[in-house]
Amino acid sequence: MDEKKLRVYTTAVSIAGLSVFLLSLWEVYPFYLPGSSRGDIWSYSLMMVLLMVVCRMLPIYFAEDKTLEISFVPVLACAITGGAPLAVVLFGVSTLFTVMQNPATKHYYWPLAREPRKELFNTGNILASISAGGLPLLLAGMPDNLASLPALGLSLLFAALCILVNLTLFILYYQVGGMGQFGTLMRQNIGGLLPNIIATVPLGLLLGIVINMPNSYFYIVLFMAPLMLARYSFKLYLDSKSMHMRTIAALSMAVDAKDHYTQGHSRRVAYYSEAIARAMHKSPSFVADVKTAALLHDVGKIGIDDAVLNKPAALTAEEFELIQQHPVMGRKIIDSICFSDTVNDAVLYHHHRYDAKGYPAEGPAPGELPLSAAILAVADTFDAMTSDRPYRNGMSREQALAVMQEVAGSQLDPKVVEVFISLAPELDAAHEPEESLL
Numbered sequence: 001m002d003e004k005k006l007r008v009y010t011t012a013v014s015i016a017g018l019s020v021f022l023l024s025l026w027e028v029y030p031f032y033l034p035g036s037s038r039g040d041i042w043s044y045s046l047m048m049v050l051l052m053v054v055c056r057m058l059p060i061y062f063a064e065d066k067t068l069e070i071s072f073v074p075v076l077a078c079a080i081t082g083g084a085p086l087a088v089v090l091f092g093v094s095t096l097f098t099v100m101q102n103p104a105t106k107h108y109y110w111p112l113a114r115e116p117r118k119e120l121f122n123t124g125n126i127l128a129s130i131s132a133g134g135l136p137l138l139l140a141g142m143p144d145n146l147a148s149l150p151a152l153g154l155s156l157l158f159a160a161l162c163i164l165v166n167l168t169l170f171i172l173y174y175q176v177g178g179m180g181q182f183g184t185l186m187r188q189n190i191g192g193l194l195p196n197i198i199a200t201v202p203l204g205l206l207l208g209i210v211i212n213m214p215n216s217y218f219y220i221v222l223f224m225a226p227l228m229l230a231r232y233s234f235k236l237y238l239d240s241k242s243m244h245m246r247t248i249a250a251l252s253m254a255v256d257a258k259d260h261y262t263q264g265h266s267r268r269v270a271y272y273s274e275a276i277a278r279a280m281h282k283s284p285s286f287v288a289d290v291k292t293a294a295l296l297h298d299v300g301k302i303g304i305d306d307a308v309l310n311k312p313a314a315l316t317a318e319e320f321e322l323i324q325q326h327p328v329m330g331r332k333i334i335d336s337i338c339f340s341d342t343v344n345d346a347v348l349y350h351h352h353r354y355d356a357k358g359y360p361a362e363g364p365a366p367g368e369l370p371l372s373a374a375i376l377a378v379a380d381t382f383d384a385m386t387s388d389r390p391y392r393n394g395m396s397r398e399q400a401l402a403v404m405q406e407v408a409g410s411q412l413d414p415k416v417v418e419v420f421i422s423l424a425p426e427l428d429a430a431h432e433p434e435e436s437l438l
Contacts, residue, residue, distance in 0.1 A: 009176045010121040013169055017124020020131045021092045024085035031086070045090055047217055048078050051224065052094035057101075058228065070227070072159070072197060075130060076204025079158060080142050080151065081211050084134020088127050095123045125169045133162035146209045155201050163190075163197045203227075245292075252295040255302060265383055270294035272379035272420070275427055279419050280375075286342060290372050293339075293346035297376055300330030300347075324359040327351055342372045349373035350380055354413045374413035378404070378420050381412060397424065 031038040038044075055071035071091070078087040099108045111119040136157045143150045167189060174180045210219045252266040273294040277287040301309060304326055308319045315323065331348040350373050352358045356366045364370065369377075385400040395403070401421055408417040 006173065006177045007117075009173060010117060013128070014117075014120040014124040017120070017127040020088060020124075020127045024088040024092075024127075024131070027085045028083070028089055043217070044082070044211075045086075045093075047220060048074055048082075048090045049094045049097070051220070052091055053097050054224070054228075056094065056098045070200060070203075072162070072200050073204045073207055076155060076158060076201065077207035077211060079130065079134055079137060080146060080155060080205070080208045084130060084137055084158075087134070088130050091130060092123065092127055095119070121173075125166055128169065129162045129166040132165040133158040133160075136161070146205060146212070152201070152205060155205050156198065159197050159201050159204075160194070163194055248292055248295050251299050255298050265387065266295050266298060268383045269297065269376065269379045272382060272427060273375050275423055276375045276379065276416060276420055279423050280416075282371075285340075286372070289340050289342035290346065290375055293343040293350075293372055294376055294379060296330065296334060296343070297347050297350050297380065298326060298330065299333050300326035300328065302333070303329040324351070328360055342370075345370040346372035346376045350376040353377070353411050355410045358411070369413060371413075371416075374416045378412050378416045382420065 030036060031041045051074035052071050055074060071094075075087050075091055078090055095112065099110050101108050136154055140154060142154060145151065167186065171180075171182055171185045171189070174185055175182045207220070207223060210216055210223055213219055252270075255266060270291050274287055274291045277290045282290075301323075304322055308315070308322055311319065327348050327350065331344060334344065334347060348360070349363050349370060352360065352363045352369060352373065354367065354369050354374065354377075356363065356369075381404065382400055385403060386394045386397060388394045401424055404412060404417050405421070408414040
């Protein structure tokens, strides 16, 4: 990472944003002079700044670590009713009054004081994006009737240009710092961000229509209240889901603590399993279920005697028979948690084998192993072979992959093995962060 280049780049974007703010302020300041045709400009500005501050402080969570900042809703409403320069000025002013909450401590802080360089860069980026998005509005002119297709089209164009400029400036930050390639980062991010921003356009357009109605401020409160309630409800759901996942991680760590020779095994298997499921283009819910199953696949070992689990030598036939009971025990342990069949099948059948010659003996017929179990079996097998044991050293990656190719179609699902081998050069569990458990 080139800190010097990053500092120059962030400073340049901050200066560009400040320049846009000052030019916009020069254009709109006559609105605030006595005798201006915009007699309601002060109350209008106060309401818009308040909405922007509230929306920036209370983003909508659509995943535990992903938010949709709905300040774009009042920004769009302001741009189509007052012009992009006014939206730039009011958003810049809202930055002075925005405070954020630290997720860990729950304490509030002022970003400009805590991380001034970062906040000035972010704000400069957004101001430049709003200004660029306002060009079509300036050139074409916003129609008086906001409830029309031309108004919707210009609003969509405003949103698309805003996100494109915003994302470009952010990605250039990583490009300048040597942290990624522009094209790759753009492809990875544009597909997720653009639909989310476009989805807020109808809300911004509706808010703009409400602003032009008599008693508009009363209606704005009615407009925002359900949105904030929906945000609160969804945040509660995500908090509950987060607690659920932390409980799963705690169970996984309890197994690792009990079996000293497989420390970190569940985390690595979860990493491999998630990568395989994503490479097979499975749904997000399936990927999440496979990861959950991987974290819990050995939970049944809690019921196995420590002397057997931690024996520093090869197991006897009787001891191996005890170990073979852990998938059934694990399935019983998670039974009351009401997981999906994807999770339940993976935990129960990850040692069943593709040819149905594994354990437990009762299970799917040859070739019919559930996909979640087949994925888990491949990830589990690879990590077991490449990990050291007291009675043997782990194989190299190349040796393990060669063995997996040999047993594809018998022990392991050949399609899953093929996907994993194609992924293997990119996978490195040693560098997988601990927080990936959650």
